[in-house]
Amino acid sequence: MEHFDCVVIGGGMVGATSALTLAQLGLQVALVEKHPPAEFRAEQPLDLRVSAISLASQNLLKQVGAWQQVEQWRACPYKRLGVWEHDSAYTEFNAQDIEQAHLGHIVENRLIQLALWQQVNAMTNIRTFCPESLLSLEQNDNSTCAAYDGAINPNAKVTLTLTNTRLTAKLVIGADGAKSKVRSMSAIGMTGWDYQQSAMLINVETSLPQQDITWQQFFPTGPVAFLPLPGQSQLGGYASLVWYHQRDEITRLAALSNNQLQHEVLKKFPNRLGNIKVLAKAKFSLTRRHANRYQHKQVLLLGDAAHTINPMAGQGVNLGFKDVLALQHVIAEAIGNGEVWYNEKVLARYEKARRNENLLMMSTMDALYAGFSHRSPLVKAARNIALLAVNKVPFVNSTIKNKALAYACGI
Template structure:
């Protein structure tokens, strides 16, 4: 008898994508979520989410396959055609979709819209959503199934997917340890309403105090990202909108038009990597497996790559919870995720300082990379394929 019953714990972007992907492969899927959403209401709302993701072409292809991208194209989304990284004027590395003869490098889309577009696919694939407010109290496993205990309720499956975020209770209860650290800085996101036509270039400036970035959402909105000392950002967080706007003007390169601050939030930066991606019939995906410095907005893209790799290893399996499939998934994804995490750290630590030799080296690197095309080709290949190798 086929063992294909799956419980996905966590219905965020990566968890929802996992649920739809596995259901399309014939699995019987349930999603356990503390905060159930009404997908239709989210998609119809005019409220703009301050949380935004830079979806690369690999992730776009997955969302197309799952039926979500068509929904997103009918709502707020912003294809970007150029990506620029620079430290100061004259030291710039520019990536352009025209270099690879395509229409765009990716999309900037609000997180809640991505989640809702995936939830909208649940009914067509008989995915059952279980709203559970109680914390996970215990896990029982044997060679046949895994059972999750929530207060007086119990749920059994052949495979449980932990997609419950960086503080994953499921990962902790399964006894899977993590390694990582908190960065010395925090990050502020500032949602603005911009008096300018649709922008197609996203940029990031490296500064000694940390990078700042501009993420163009569907006009008239954009998101500003500001890395800095935690105490400074906590102070800025308390400012009225007009005073925060002046701080942006003082600390960011010139924007393309006047703007209004709509919303802002500050969050800590952390790197964390699970020591293993599975334990028994439990497997980790997305932030439950790895959290990354959000420097290049790769977090959800790595999570979507987890989804595709896991589904590939489980496709046509007689027992989707069998250890050999989960170990193959871990072998495929853990090294790739570690490489991307390390590359983001190298950029972060290499550019966020005022050491003179490093300043000279950074300037030379950006000029050389922009002129030789080697780094450009690598990054553009990643934008299309999602592969780091």
């Protein structure tokens, strides 16, 4: 049975980044992943799963050496962000307002994961187990004991059974996504609910040159959004459209042919979209989940395993990357102070650093979602006045708007 300081279950964007940041501290790390990501070829069509990567996440990806590769492959920087409900309350956020060259990049999830895996494979203190799947996890009931003054027994280990092998670790990290097995096997409960909504992702060719902006218009049935994608198409450029609606309606739309869907998009999306050609589509249901705790008996959760958020503001993986950075800081500090870095007392500092911020972001998204879904004319007027104020009232414009923008960019 091989032993590691840390075993990370799930080699998605968050898990692979965490493996790298922990290896940077000199720890012996194992990374376990079910499905190897498909190799990149320049002629491949753009994937449907893309993320808006904030400036803070870009910095973290640079720190672990993956960003340079992502940029070389393909990524689309955007400088402006437009939001509105009624046309007259259109509000635009601009990178210039916070003295940045851009607000973020739209990147295919698989390319981020692949670039991270290149770095993982170059590290001598990371072993990968892929394709491998977690089957069971045994936590040590004697992980704390009187002999160690109520602190962790330094010999305590977590034992993992994978499909083909068994491993032990001082710390197991669950970065295995929204339906985390690590979370359920370590008896960490969660709260959550189903939004009764789905999102349809639609990759399109676009006729209008608008590759430097991402925009979102709110409707009581849910927002519609435009995310620019890199490259040039026959029609002009590429984009990812996101259409939020009640589950039944998204199921109906998903059953249409690309041609039929194109007509529906042109009917429902704002005119600023211009002409489009639908290339590919897929639907996703929206759920909210929050783990009741982020760590327990040498098992710790990161990213979607700890929290899944309404994707409306594109913050999901960005929050996961913030978890990764917080954990690296906490462990680095503990090692520096000569503490047992996998002690519950140490790991609780990670939870303290992240839990409230994640909760705040999740609740803000829910409040926005509920606020914009409300059909009352009074509420509608209030939210459009609020958006107008953000754009037109000088104090609100220069202070609140820019602070909100900097926060969304993670700076």
